[in-house]
Amino acid sequence: MSDASSDVLVETAVDVPSGLPARIPTPQPGDPRLARLSLNQRTTANWSLREAIDGTVAAGLGSIGLWREPVAEVGLATAVEWVRASGVRVSSLCRGGFFTAADPTARRAAHDDNVRAIEEAAALGARTLVLVPGGLPEGSKDLAGARARAAEAIAALAPVAKRHGVVLGIEPMNPIFAADRGVVSTLGQALDIAEQFPADEVGVVVDTFHLWWEPAVEEQIMRASDRIVSYQVCDWITPLPADTLLSRGMMGDGHIDFPGFTSAVTAAGYTGDVEVEIFNADVWAAPGAAVLATLARRYLELVEPWLGAAGLDTVRPRA
Amino acid sequence: MSDASSDVLVETAVDVPSGLPARIPTPQPGDPRLARLSLNQRTTANWSLREAIDGTVAAGLGSIGLWREPVAEVGLATAVEWVRASGVRVSSLCRGGFFTAADPTARRAAHDDNVRAIEEAAALGARTLVLVPGGLPEGSKDLAGARARAAEAIAALAPVAKRHGVVLGIEPMNPIFAADRGVVSTLGQALDIAEQFPADEVGVVVDTFHLWWEPAVEEQIMRASDRIVSYQVCDWITPLPADTLLSRGMMGDGHIDFPGFTSAVTAAGYTGDVEVEIFNADVWAAPGAAVLATLARRYLELVEPWLGAAGLDTVRPRA
Numbered sequence: 001m002s003d004a005s006s007d008v009l010v011e012t013a014v015d016v017p018s019g020l021p022a023r024i025p026t027p028q029p030g031d032p033r034l035a036r037l038s039l040n041q042r043t044t045a046n047w048s049l050r051e052a053i054d055g056t057v058a059a060g061l062g063s064i065g066l067w068r069e070p071v072a073e074v075g076l077a078t079a080v081e082w083v084r085a086s087g088v089r090v091s092s093l094c095r096g097g098f099f100t101a102a103d104p105t106a107r108r109a110a111h112d113d114n115v116r117a118i119e120e121a122a123a124l125g126a127r128t129l130v131l132v133p134g135g136l137p138e139g140s141k142d143l144a145g146a147r148a149r150a151a152e153a154i155a156a157l158a159p160v161a162k163r164h165g166v167v168l169g170i171e172p173m174n175p176i177f178a179a180d181r182g183v184v185s186t187l188g189q190a191l192d193i194a195e196q197f198p199a200d201e202v203g204v205v206v207d208t209f210h211l212w213w214e215p216a217v218e219e220q221i222m223r224a225s226d227r228i229v230s231y232q233v234c235d236w237i238t239p240l241p242a243d244t245l246l247s248r249g250m251m252g253d254g255h256i257d258f259p260g261f262t263s264a265v266t267a268a269g270y271t272g273d274v275e276v277e278i279f280n281a282d283v284w285a286a287p288g289a290a291v292l293a294t295l296a297r298r299y300l301e302l303v304e305p306w307l308g309a310a311g312l313d314t315v316r317p318r319a
Numbered sequence: 320m321s322d323a324s325s326d327v328l329v330e331t332a333v334d335v336p337s338g339l340p341a342r343i344p345t346p347q348p349g350d351p352r353l354a355r356l357s358l359n360q361r362t363t364a365n366w367s368l369r370e371a372i373d374g375t376v377a378a379g380l381g382s383i384g385l386w387r388e389p390v391a392e393v394g395l396a397t398a399v400e401w402v403r404a405s406g407v408r409v410s411s412l413c414r415g416g417f418f419t420a421a422d423p424t425a426r427r428a429a430h431d432d433n434v435r436a437i438e439e440a441a442a443l444g445a446r447t448l449v450l451v452p453g454g455l456p457e458g459s460k461d462l463a464g465a466r467a468r469a470a471e472a473i474a475a476l477a478p479v480a481k482r483h484g485v486v487l488g489i490e491p492m493n494p495i496f497a498a499d500r501g502v503v504s505t506l507g508q509a510l511d512i513a514e515q516f517p518a519d520e521v522g523v524v525v526d527t528f529h530l531w532w533e534p535a536v537e538e539q540i541m542r543a544s545d546r547i548v549s550y551q552v553c554d555w556i557t558p559l560p561a562d563t564l565l566s567r568g569m570m571g572d573g574h575i576d577f578p579g580f581t582s583a584v585t586a587a588g589y590t591g592d593v594e595v596e597i598f599n600a601d602v603w604a605a606p607g608a609a610v611l612a613t614l615a616r617r618y619l620e621l622v623e624p625w626l627g628a629a630g631l632d633t634v635r636p637r638a
Binding site for chain 2: 136141142143174175176178179180185186188189212213214215236238239240242243244254255256257260
């Protein structure tokens with residue numbers, strides 16, 4: 001009887017936001033295949049920090065990617081306590097960066113804010129602080145200048161990060177965001193900056209949505225090797241939703257070859273967590289538990305089998 | 320009195336679609352600075368071929384970039400006759416390509432259609448046929464395969480183009496279109512394909528909207544040198560309109576550094592026409608004559624001064 005009801009559960013499960021029937025059973029808490037799966041908080045944007053931690057635990061995921069704003073809402077000390085009590089690891093803290101301003105006062109403010117972000121990441125036990133470089137300053141058309149300033153800002157932050165045991169993760173962003181969000185547009189470009197520093201100070205964030213189109217991306221992933229400090233997954237869907245900021249899709253709903261991309265990341269030696277980060281109004285409108293069940297199924301179907309057996313050491317909680 | 324009324328005209332001119340006052344006087348027909356300016360037909364999408372040719376002549380532009388669909392509407396012979404009678408050159412024909420299909424029948428059909436496009440370009444006196452490679456076939460996630468098939472299709476077309484005196488122009492497209500329109504995403508990638516062929520058979524289309532974000536794009540433009548067969552300009556605007564296909568803006572309304580980009584194209588030796596190609600619902604809603612007046616002003620302000628003195632030879636009508 002219990003077997004039968006379990007079958008029924010599988011058959012009636014529905015993926016969100018597609019509304020399609022689930023193709024595989026939902027993995028249960030304790031399933032070792034979930035050890036490296038992380039919920040990036042923005043995927044369940046309507047959940048509070050408390051709900052996100054509880055949802056991550058309930059779904060049996062190994063870790064969570066936190067955002068600074070919801071952490072600030074409850075206060076850093078409380079967030080640290082909740083995370084510690086929950087037993088989930090913090091795969092990364094999002095996000096520092098936004099340091100392309102030309103004005104010295106704004107640059108100083110950005111640096112100071114990034115120092116605070118590093119301190120928060122350290123307190124939360126997140127090894128990686130994700131850096132979104134920022135776009136062109138208002139009215140500026142000097143893309144090369146903005147890119148140079150991003151590199152300078154990282155140089156100023158690297159020693160601070162090192163002191164706190166946090167690695168800075170430069171996130172190259174799809175060129176769709178080059179003007180208003182991220183002037184570092186390719187993994188190759190991110191590595192050109194990161195390689196100016198030791199690998200334990202500055203790394204790169206590999207996000208399928210941002211990089212799936214990059215020519216010879218496999219070679220750049222191999223080049224990244226020990227600098228990949230976060231692997232984030234979500235799909236590129238078409239037609240793009242009206243708000244392109246929310247144009248990310250659930251893995252499997254779009255055009256990205258996750259087995260191929262993940263194989264490259266594995267071949268490069270990555271053994272860390274895999275964050276699912278989806279900005280999408282339809283995903284946000286769905287119940288959080290359904291989102292987690294869907295992303296866990298899609299992860300097991302499209303990502304996890306290509307991660308290889310490595311990584312058991314590195315996914316242990318930090319002391 | 321005629322001087323005074325001319326002044327009034329200048330002062331009351333309004334740019335479209337911004338609604339801002341014109342910053343410089345509208346150039347008049349006969350102004351030699353307009354010799355290399357071309358109206359790409361899609362910028363005035365609501366105009367028929369007849370209207371577009373008449374509008375180009377009335378504004379004093381040297382050339383027009385035609386699209387196959389409006390040419391087909393009146394018939395090729397009529398289009399050829401109208402173009403010849405108008406005295407404007409055809410800077411390019413848009414567009415061939417869309418040859419990423421995996422199915423042999425579809426590939427054959429795409430090849431045959433591209434042969435017809437080459438014949439049309441030759442008949443119209445267009446030296447360049449713009450090739451938009453096409454996206455991923457329905458359901459496919461094999462981006463590398465689609466890119467390889469695009470290169471194969473170009474190899475099959477190159478001898479046909481040569482025979483007709485037409486150069487194939489590979490148009491690398493902003494990665495925003497990688498899934499559904501153009502799998503060739505950077506100028507570097509387009510050149511990797513083009514360089515497999517003689518420069519008088521296969522070249523590249525340099526479009527500011529598609530390439531402005533590309534890392535080290537100046538170096539790629541220099542590498543392109545004698546392979547640049549079309550220079551197309553329009554701006555990258557934010558926030559992107561809901562329909563990203565229509566997200567191009569009037570030069571000066573967005574984030575692109577036209578003087579810098581144009582200087583690179585000039586330094587690479589380009590002496591051909593400059594096509595203004597803007598897909599934008601607000602531009603389409605404006606009266607065509609106002610669109611041409613605005614684009615001519617913006618061209619004189621942001622592009623033409625950086626073109627250098629070269630090119631007088633190459634912009635003469637073909638015999």
